[in-house]
Amino acid sequence: MTGEPILQIKEVTKTFGGIIALNRVSFEVNRGEILGIIGPNGSGKTTIVNCITGFIKATSGHVYFHGKEITGKPPHKIADLGVTRTFQIMRPYYSLPAYKNLVIPLCSPRARRTGGWRGGGRLGDRNTVSIDIMEEIGFERDSYVPYKTTSTLPTGYLKRLELARCLALKPEMIICDEVFSGLSMSEIASMVPLIERLQMDGITLIMIEHRLRELFQVSNRIMVLNFGEKLVEGSAEEVMADPRVKEAYFGSEDIEEVMSHA
Amino acid sequence: MNTAAQQRRKERIDRGIKVRTDGLYALMSWRELAYLIAPRSILIVGLLILPLVMPGRYWPRVISIACIYALVAMSFDFLAHYVGLVSLGGAFFVGIGSYLSAILNTSLGLPPLIAVPVATLAGGAFCTLVLLPCLPLRGVYFAIVTLMYPLFMARLIEALDIVGGTDGIMGIDSFPSAWIEQYGVIVMVLIFLFGLRRLVNTDFGLVLRAVKDNDQAVKASGMNITRYKALAVFIASATGCLAGACLAHIYMWTGISTFALDFSILPIAATVIGGSGTLVGPVLGCLILVPVSELLRDFGTLRIVFYSLILLAFVVFRSDGLMAYGQRKYDQFERWTKI
Numbered sequence: 001m002t003g004e005p006i007l008q009i010k011e012v013t014k015t016f017g018g019i020i021a022l023n024r025v026s027f028e029v030n031r032g033e034i035l036g037i038i039g040p041n042g043s044g045k046t047t048i049v050n051c052i053t054g055f056i057k058a059t060s061g062h063v064y065f066h067g068k069e070i071t072g073k074p075p076h077k078i079a080d081l082g083v084t085r086t087f088q089i090m091r092p093y094y095s096l097p098a099y100k101n102l103v104i105p106l107c108s109p110r111a112r113r114t115g116g117w118r119g120g121g122r123l124g125d126r127n128t129v130s131i132d133i134m135e136e137i138g139f140e141r142d143s144y145v146p147y148k149t150t151s152t153l154p155t156g157y158l159k160r161l162e163l164a165r166c167l168a169l170k171p172e173m174i175i176c177d178e179v180f181s182g183l184s185m186s187e188i189a190s191m192v193p194l195i196e197r198l199q200m201d202g203i204t205l206i207m208i209e210h211r212l213r214e215l216f217q218v219s220n221r222i223m224v225l226n227f228g229e230k231l232v233e234g235s236a237e238e239v240m241a242d243p244r245v246k247e248a249y250f251g252s253e254d255i256e257e258v259m260s261h262a
Numbered sequence: 263m264n265t266a267a268q269q270r271r272k273e274r275i276d277r278g279i280k281v282r283t284d285g286l287y288a289l290m291s292w293r294e295l296a297y298l299i300a301p302r303s304i305l306i307v308g309l310l311i312l313p314l315v316m317p318g319r320y321w322p323r324v325i326s327i328a329c330i331y332a333l334v335a336m337s338f339d340f341l342a343h344y345v346g347l348v349s350l351g352g353a354f355f356v357g358i359g360s361y362l363s364a365i366l367n368t369s370l371g372l373p374p375l376i377a378v379p380v381a382t383l384a385g386g387a388f389c390t391l392v393l394l395p396c397l398p399l400r401g402v403y404f405a406i407v408t409l410m411y412p413l414f415m416a417r418l419i420e421a422l423d424i425v426g427g428t429d430g431i432m433g434i435d436s437f438p439s440a441w442i443e444q445y446g447v448i449v450m451v452l453i454f455l456f457g458l459r460r461l462v463n464t465d466f467g468l469v470l471r472a473v474k475d476n477d478q479a480v481k482a483s484g485m486n487i488t489r490y491k492a493l494a495v496f497i498a499s500a501t502g503c504l505a506g507a508c509l510a511h512i513y514m515w516t517g518i519s520t521f522a523l524d525f526s527i528l529p530i531a532a533t534v535i536g537g538s539g540t541l542v543g544p545v546l547g548c549l550i551l552v553p554v555s556e557l558l559r560d561f562g563t564l565r566i567v568f569y570s571l572i573l574l575a576f577v578v579f580r581s582d583g584l585m586a587y588g589q590r591k592y593d594q595f596e597r598w599t600k601i
Contacts, residue, residue: 053482079484087482093475096468104472105483107465126465169484 003031006204007083007173012051012061014044014228021047022228024061029173034195034205036215036236039225040248045208046088048225049175053085054078065173080110082172086162086179088208094151098139101150101161102130105168114170130168137164138194156187163194173204180211188214224248273599280593301592305542306452313444321553322444326512328552329447330356333505335529335536335544336454337498343539344462345494346474348401351393351408353525355502356509357415359385360516363507364431374437374511381507386500390492393499397491400477409526416521430517437511447508451545454501459541461497470494528552535576537583546584 005028014022054075209215216236224231226248313322363381437443510516536543558565
């Protein structure tokens with residue numbers, strides 16, 4: 001199911017002053033797989049996302065996408081290559097109607113080049129295309145929800161909107177920074193098939209999660225970070241059996257819950 | 263009595279005609295069309311006949327100056343409320359525009375009707391270029407830095423004694439006729455007003471508003487926000503430069519007073535009075551503030567006191583501006599309902 005590595009992270013280090021947020025982290029992501037990244041709070045999960053997508057510059061180390069170095073490129077260039085991300089703290093355009101949020105990525109050079117879901121412009125204007133994408137991601141087309149001002153939408157919809165913004169770019173890779181956090185169990189249950197469908201559409205995903213059970217359900221491989229260092233990498237069972245992971249998560253309810261289910 | 267007052271509240275409901283004219287249905291009847299056209303035509307016709315009804319030679323000139331301020335105020339409103347760049351550098355745009363047009367006219371001998379558009383475009387490009395390093399700044403930092411630019415230019419001209427030094431540039435040609443001088447600025451205000459209003463509603467304008475809302479998300483959408491900000495600054499600074507260029511040819515003189523704080527502050531005050539984020543509001547605000555400031559001249563130095571009181575009253579009692587108030591009255595009716 002998974003192919004050759006398309007994203008390679010080599011020895012990436014990031015320091016904020018004297019604090020080492022990431023210490024020589026290396027890993028690879030293969031085409032079409034879902035890689036889960038877990039770790040306790042402050043272990044550098046979001047920092048690695050920011051380093052890959054260019055929102056912060058790594059102190060040292062290299063990131064390769066399709067074999068080409070993307071280290072230090074500005075965020076819009078990296079998104080233009082097809083590596084998109086969602087934000088842990090949702091960043092929609094609160095003052096605009098929800099569907100207008102997608103018109104903005106549809107204006108981007110990449111969306112215009114890739115035809116941004118049926119061209120946008122020739123086969124229907126960007127508004128129509130954005131409603132189409134919203135329907136794919138779980139907004140009901142005929143309801144009033146897509147037309148409401150974004151600031152009035154609940155968290156579940158905002159998380160979907162984050163994913164929709166990535167989809168509008170026709171990405172090769174989506175890096176999801178905690179898309180399940182803050183959602184109710186039923187909302188997560190309806191998100192899981194969505195993630196699975198993205199994978200079937202050939203999109204490579206990196207998922208950063210605290211909801212371990214749902215993550216293990218969808219992901220092919222798990223990587224564990226702790227204090228900015230990579231602890232282990234492997235299947236969910238392998239990772240959870242590792243004593244160092246148990247130690248990192250010591251006392252955590254999540255892990256005991258998962259272990260009892262495994 | 264008091265309790266009776268507490269048990270009712272004012273309810274605002276959209277007028278039927280407002281709802282009917284929201285969509286294509288507006289085209290179905292003359293009444294609905296008139297409802298849409300009336301406010302716009304009042305503004306257009308009003309602006310066009312204003313110089314004709316004004317007595318003497320003094321008041322039509324005041325209207326011209328008000329229109330020049332209106333252009334600067336529109337550029338402020340556009341940058342602040344649609345791009346999120348609060349620029350206190352209105353005077354910088356005005357000064358650059360007026361100096362450029364003056365130099366083009368006196369040194370190169372270009373007639374005003376060519377010098378003004380050239381100064382508008384070249385001035386816009388120049389302002390964008392020098393503001394380029396400040397574009398990553400946001401909020402109050404951008405405001406402070408842009409406040410520096412006009413002060414910097416004024417001191418530079420004064421200290422180095424270039425382009426006329428403290429005397430300024432004299433002997434600039436006026437517009438070919440009084441009519442062109444009077445109506446040129448008014449027509450420009452109308453063109454820029456309706457042009458900007460259209461621009462902010464296009465997809466390009468939507469991206470600008472998104473930059474204001476959340477620039478990180480625009481970056482994550484694969485768009486170069488610096489490019490969009492630079493384009494917006496070009497549009498705004500070109501508007502300001504046009505105002506400055508017209509000013510130079512109306513006064514037939516330019517000097518470091520075009521970099522004065524007035525051109526930065528009065529447009530902002532006008533935006534507050536007129537209603538920020540409406541683009542029409544700043545124009546109305548200037549048409550009120552500039553003549554009022556002329557009327558108050560009789561009071562001598564007390565002028566500033568009255569002026570401040572008017573501003574204060576607006577900020578406290580009508581902080582959303584005249585335009586928002588007018589729109590509400592036009593589109594909605596109010597009634598008291600018992601709770």
